[in-house]
Amino acid sequence: MGSFSLIIDGQTVEVEEGATVLQAARRAGISIPTICDHKDLNPYGACRMCVVEIEGVRGYPTSCTTPAAAGMRVTTQSERLSTLRNRTLELMFSGHPNSCLVCVHREACEQHRPTATKAARSTRCGFCANREECDLRAMALSAGQPELSLPTMYAAYNLERDDPFMDRDYNLCVLCGRCWRICEKIHGKPAISIINRGKWARIGTAFNKSHVFSGCTFCGACIDICPTGTLTDRFARWQGKPEAETGSACILCPQGCAVVAQSKNQRLLAYTMPAFNRDASLCALGRFGAAQMVNSNQRTTRPQVREGEDLIPYDWDAALKAAATGLKEHAGKIAFVISATSSREERYLYAQLATALKGQMHLVPAHALPGDPTLTTIQEAIHGQGALALLMNGPLLGGVEQSRMAFSLVIDALHSDSSEQASVVLPAAMLSENSGTFRSSTGEIRQLSACSQAPGDARAEWRILRDLGQTLGLDGFSYTKVEDITRAMDNAVGEDAAPPAMTGDPRHNVRELITTYRGHQVADIVPALAAFGLPQRSMIQEESTAGSDNGFPILEKKEIVPNMHFFKIQAPQVAKFALPGQFVILMARETSERSPFTLVDWDADTGTISLVIEEVGRSSRELASLRAGDMLAHVSGPLGQAMPVEKRGTVLLGGGCYGVGAIYPLARALKQAGNRVICGIEASSSYLLYMQDELTQVSDQLILATKDGSEGVRGGVQEILVQTAEREQVDQFIAIGCTFMMRMTTELSRGLNIPTLVALNPIMVDGTGMCGACRVSIGGDTLFACIDGPLFDGHAVDWDELASRRSAYAPQEIQALSQGVDLSALMHQAHGPTDTHQCGCGR
Amino acid sequence: MSVEQHEVQDILTQYDQDRDNLIPLLQDVQERLHYLSPQALSAVAEHLQLSENDVFGVATFYAQFRFTPPGLHHIKVCEGTACHVRGSSRILDTITRTTGIEPGQTSEDGLFSLERVACFGSCALAPVVVVDDKVYGRMTSAKTQRLIEEKK
C-alpha cells in the first residue's frame, strides 16, 4: 500500500492509503471532537461532531467517514465549524440529561460531592456512575461553559436491571451505535441491535428479551466502549474511575485468557478485554464474576487452627507452626490435592513440598464436578496410598474423604465446608491478588500481575507455601519474590505440562461457563450466575412480604417524575397521630433495612398516609419495586418532633428532591395558621419538577427553579431565597432537600438574618433515640435527629460532621446495590418483563 | 409443529440463505400470518443465519411490519400532504372516536386495527382511507363514520 500526503490546517501529513481524514488529523496531532468514532470500529458518521471543511467539497463532510486523498486541503477549526459543532452538541445533549453542565452551582456542588451520588435513574451528571469517564461531559466541558438552551427530552425508558451483571439506562443513550457495532464485530451475530427508528430508535433485543436469552455472552465490550453511563457493570458501577489498568490473565479456567485488570484503591473492579476483537473476548465469569469473587464476603481472612470442636483464629506464625507439625507427623502419608487453576509457581511449590514430605500430588482439573472420573481416580489413589493427612487448596474432595483423615490443611481464599472441617486453614490470596505465571490449556505461558490487595490476613499462596517450607525446615524455600520461583522451576522442571482443555467455549456460549473454581461452585459465590443455569448449593430465596397478608397495604404507587415515587399506604395509627414535620420508618420486607421518610400527607378518617420516596440505594429500591396492592412489612411512626406551627408573618419554604413533597404539609399548616406562605421548589430540569398543583393550593405563591433554566428561575432554592428576600421581608425560612442545598441556603439566610429551619437527613436506624446513628451537632450540642429533629436551627448545624457521618457507609451501600438483583424473576423469564411498571414516567 | 410454523417453513424453503432475502421473507411471512410473531421472526433469523436481534432491528425499522395480530378490519388512514390539506386528521379523529383505538392499536374485540400511512399516492382523491385493502377516496367524517358502522 502506498502513502501520500495531504494538508490539514496548513500542516502536511503523510498517511497510508485507506486512512480517513480523521485518522490523518490524529496522525498530525490535530484533535477533532467525535463521539461515535472509535479506533476499533468502522466509521459510522452518526454524531456529526467531526465535521471539517475540505477545499472543493460541498458542505461539511465528517472527517471520520471521508477517505483522505492526495493533495486534499482540510480545515478542522473555523468559526463556522465550531458553531456547527456546538449546535450539534446542544442537540445531542437535548437527548441526554445535562443540567449539571449548565448549573450555576456546579463547581460548589462538585466540591461538596466529589463523587457522583448513587441514584436509580441518572437524571444529571451528579447522579451518574460514569461521571468521571463520560466522553460527552468531557467534550462539553472542554468547550468551556457550553450553551445548552434546548430543553431535555427525557425519553423515560424503563431502567433495565433484569440482567445478572449489567444495568442499562437508555435514557442516557445518544445512539452513537458503538455498543451494537462492537457486539457485531466481536460476536458476528449481535446480541443487541438498534430497534425502531427516528425518535423511537433505541438499542435493544428482539422482542425485548432479557439479555440472558438474547445470545449475549456477557463479554462486557459494550460497557467498555460506551461513551456515556448508559451501560454499566452493576458491581463496578459506583466505584468511580479505575486508578490502574494492569495486564494479567484470568485463571478461573484453563483457557487463561489475557485480561486488563481495572483496579482502584488496591481493589479489583473488573477484568476487561485487552483488545476489542473476537480473540480477546472474555466469558461472563471472567468479565464480571472474577471481581465479585475477589471482593466476596465469603473470603477467608484469618489463619485458623482447630482446637477440639472449634476453629480458633491464630496469627500466621502459630498457624504455620500448627500446619507444619501436622504435616510432619504424617510425612509419607500425605495426599496433596491441588487444583489446576493454580499458578505454575504454586504448583511447583506444592510439588516440592510433596517431594520433601514424600506425599502424593494429585491435580484436579478446573472443570471437575463431584463424581468426575478424575476425582474417583484420585480418591482411589489416596486410599491405595493409605493417606492420613490431606493438603488441599480448595474443597476439592468430598467431606467424607476429608473426615477420614487424621489431619487436613486447607489453603484457600474462600470459605467452604472443607475449611470448616479442616485442622488448619490458611487464608490465601486469589486471582488478581497474585503474581506468577500460568500455562493455558493451549500451552501458552501467561504472566499474572497482582493489582489488588488480599483482604485481612490473606497472603499470596506462594508465600504461604514458602513459609510453610521454611517452618518445616526444608531446603530450597528461600525465595523472596515470585520470579525467583519461576526461575528455579524453569531450571528444575523444564517444560511443564499444559492443563487439560475444557470442553465448552464459555467465551462464545454463556451456557458453557465453568461451574466450579477450586471445588467451590461459582454460583454460590456469585449468585447472579444462576441466571445461566449454573448449579448452586442453595437457591437464594428472597423473603418477600409482597403478596402476603401481613403488613401495610400500598393503595397507590407511581413514579411521578424520574426517581420520585409517590406512595399512599394504609397505616391508620400513623395517620391518626401525624403532625407536620414528622416522619415514618419503613421496611419493604422483614429482611430490609429500616429507612426514614418524611410524611407528605395523611388522612385520619381513611387511615392513609402519603409519602414521596426518592430511589437512591438498596432500601429505597426495594420500596420502589413494590406496587399498588403489595404490602409493606413495617411502617413505624409518626416519629420525630412536629414543626411548631405559629404565625410568623411571611414564611418561605424551599424544597428540593424529596423535599418538594416534604414541605407540603408544613406549607399547609403554616398557611392555616395565617402566614403568608411562599413555596420555592427546585429541580435539575423542568421534567423533574413535581407537585406544583398541590403546592399552589397550600401557598400564596409558588416559585419554580431549575438548574438548567428550562422552567422558572435559573438556579435553585438559593436563587429563590435571595430574589424573594430582595422583594419582600421573609420572617422564616425552611429548607428541605439535599444536604448541599440546605447548607448553601442556610449560609445565605444567615447573611440575610432570616431564621432558618432545616430537616436533617443523617443515617438513621431505629428512629427512637436508641442507636445513636443519627446524632448531629447543633450549636455544639449532640442531638438525635430522630427524637430531637428532624427540624433544627439551620444556622447552628455542623454541616461538615453531618456530611462525613452520612458518607460513613458509602462503600457498603454501593456493594449492597450490586447484590440487589432479583434472580428469581430473571431465571424463569425467557422474554422481557411482560407486565412492565406503568407509571407517569414510563418506567 | 404448529400450523403457523409449517406455513413459515413453507415460505423459508422458497428462499436461499442470502441476507438480501430478509425483507422479502419478512413480507411473505407477514402476508401469511398478518404479523410477525416472535417464533416466525426467530425462524427467519435461523434460516438466514442472522441474529434474531438483528432481524428484529431491521423489521422495526420499516413501518410495514407489525408485531401484534391486526384486527379483522385493518384501517389505514393516509396522511399525505394532499390528504392533510383536505382534512385527514379529522378523519383519523373520527375513526379513533368510533372505534376507540389509536393508530397502532387493535380494538379489544379484535374487530378493528388502525394504522397511519405516509401516502398512498392517491392524492387527487384526498383524503383517502383504506379498509382491508380497498381504497375509499374523498372521505369526510360522516362517510367514514358510516363506513365503520357498516363493518361493525
Next chain:
Amino acid sequence: MSFAARQQEALAVWRVFDQPELRRILVGSATCGRAAGSLEVLQAFRDELAQADLEKSTALYEVGCLGMCYAEVLVEIRAQDGRRVLYQGVEPRHVAQLVEQHLVRGEIYWPLALAQMGEGTEELPAFHDLPMIKPQERIVLRNCGFIDPNNIDHYLARGGYSGTARALTMGPDAVIDEMKASGLRGRGGAGFPTGVKWGFARATPAAQKYVICNADEGDPGAFMDRSVLEGDPHAVLEGLLLAGYAIGASIGYVYCRAEYPLAIERLQTAIEQMHNLGFLGDNILGSGFNFSIKVKKGAGAFVCGEETSLMQSIEGKRGMPQSKPPFPAVSGLFGKPTNINNVETLASVSAIMEKGASWYAGFGTEKSRGTKTFALAGKINRTGLVEVPMGINLRTIIEEVGGGVSGGKAFKAVQTGGPSGGCIPARLIDLNVDYESLAEVGSIMGSGGMIVIDEESCMVDMARYFLTFTENESCGKCVPCRMGTQHLLRILTTITAGRGTLADLDSLRKIGDTMKNASLCGLGQTAANPVLTTLQYFEDEYRAHIEDHACPAGACAALIHFTIDPAKCTGCGLCARACPVEAISGEKKEPHLIDQGACICCGSCRQACKFDAVLVS
C-alpha cells in the same frame, strides 16, 4: 425473430386495438381510478355488454391514468363511427345509458362528455385542446391512458424498444454521450446530469455492477412514479435496461414501494414479457449484452428514497443512510459500482433513445432540458398528473392546467418538493419552474409533488405537518436530524397551540441551519426546508400565532372557534351532518347553533357549508 419483425407483429396487434370500426371501451384503472370506483364501472360495462349481447363485438380494456384525476372515473368510448369520446365522472349507474346511447346508437351522452380524442368539434373540444391538457408536453406520460399497460405489443407498436435496438448498435459510450447531449437531469430531486452520472459508474472497473430504478416514491403528495409504473411499465424498464447497458451492469433492481401493489403487479408482468421477447436474459437482441431485472418491495420507510439507504434496504438491512464518499458509482450495492435513477428519469431515457437527444433537448430551458411531471393536488380544481416543459410559468400550471384554486378561495402558496421542499408564496406565481429558479426561492424541484394551498390553510400548521412526517421518517442515525426534527416539531406545536415566543423563531432558524449543514443525508439536510421557507415568506403568520394568539387562516384548533352566522344560515343541516361530535343543532330551515363546549374545532362544518355561514374567529 429480428427486432423489426417483432415490431411488425406488435403493429398488427395495435392495429386491431386501434381499428376505428371496432367498438371499444377504455376504462382508466390506475390506483386513483380504482379509488374512484373504476373496477365497479368496469364490471358494470362487462355486465351491460353481456346483457346487450355486445361482448364479442366490443373490446373492453383497462388502461392507465390520463392524469385527469379530478374527473375519474374516465371512460373512453368508441362506437362504430370511429369517434372516440372521453367521459368523466362515470359511475356504474351511467353505464347502461352510455352503452345504449353511445355504443348502440352512436350518440354522445352529453351529461358526462368531456372531450373528443383526435379532432374536436364546436360542441365537444378535442382532448389535446382541453385547458388542462393544452399546455402539457407528454414525454414520460406518452403512453399513459392510451395503451393497455399489460400488453407489451402496445408499447412496441408506439415505438417502444426501438431505442434499445438503436443503443445496442451504438455501444455504451455513445449511449452515455447521447444522454449527455440530451441534457437530461435526474428527476428524483437533485437534478444531477444523468449522462455524467452514468459516466462515473461506467468508468469504475468491476466484474459486477448494478443499476437500480428508484421507485420508492415517498413524498406525501406525489404520485407521478406510480402513474407511470401503472400506465406504462415498459417505458421505465426499458430505461433501466439502457442504463444497465451503458454502465456495464448485468443486474437491475426496481425498488418499489409496497404501497403500490398494482404497480408491482404490472412491473412483474412486464418483466415476464420482456423475458419472453428476449429483451431480458442472455444475449439481448443478439448484442451479447446480458441483463436481468428483479423487483424489490420497499417496506415503508421514506428515507429509503435516499440512494444509500435504498441500497442498504435491498441488502436486507435497516435503511440507514451511509456517508458519501464513497459514492455509489464507486461502491454501491453489495460494495459494487451502482447507478441509481428514478422512475421518471428512466422513462425519459427510453424516450430519448427512441427519438434522439436533440429532439429532447428541444424542450425546456437552457439548463433544465425536457419536461417534468407534477402531481397537482391540494386545494385546486383540477387535481391530477401533468407533464409540462421545464421553465413553464407557475401561473400557467395553477391557473390553466389546474383550473385555479377550488371553492373560489384565495390562492396563498404552493408547496413543491414534499417534505424536503418549500412553500412558494402567491406573489411569486410568475416564477419559472426549473431547477435553478426553484432553488433560488428556497424550494426544490423534488420529485414533483405540487400542493396548492389556499387561504384556509395555516402555514405554521403546514410546517408542523411536514415536521410530523419527517420526525416520523427520520432514521434516527445522525444527531442533527434525529434531535432537530423533534425540536422543530416541538416548537411548531407550541406555536400552533398559542404558547410560542419570539425566541422560538430564532431557535427554528438555528436548528434548521444546523440540520441543513450537519445532517448525514438528504432527508435531514432538507427536513427544515418547509419551516425555513414558511418563516421566510410567512413570518407574519408565525408572529400572529405568537403575539396575537391567533391563527389568521383559522386552522389551528387551539386558537379558533366556530360560530354560525344566522343571517347566512339556511338551516340546510349539512353542517350538522358533517359534525363528527354532534355539536351542531337546529331546526330545519332555521339557523343552526354550535355548542362551543362540545365543538372540537375540526372545521368539518365550515367545509360542508355551501353558504359561507360558518365563521371562524
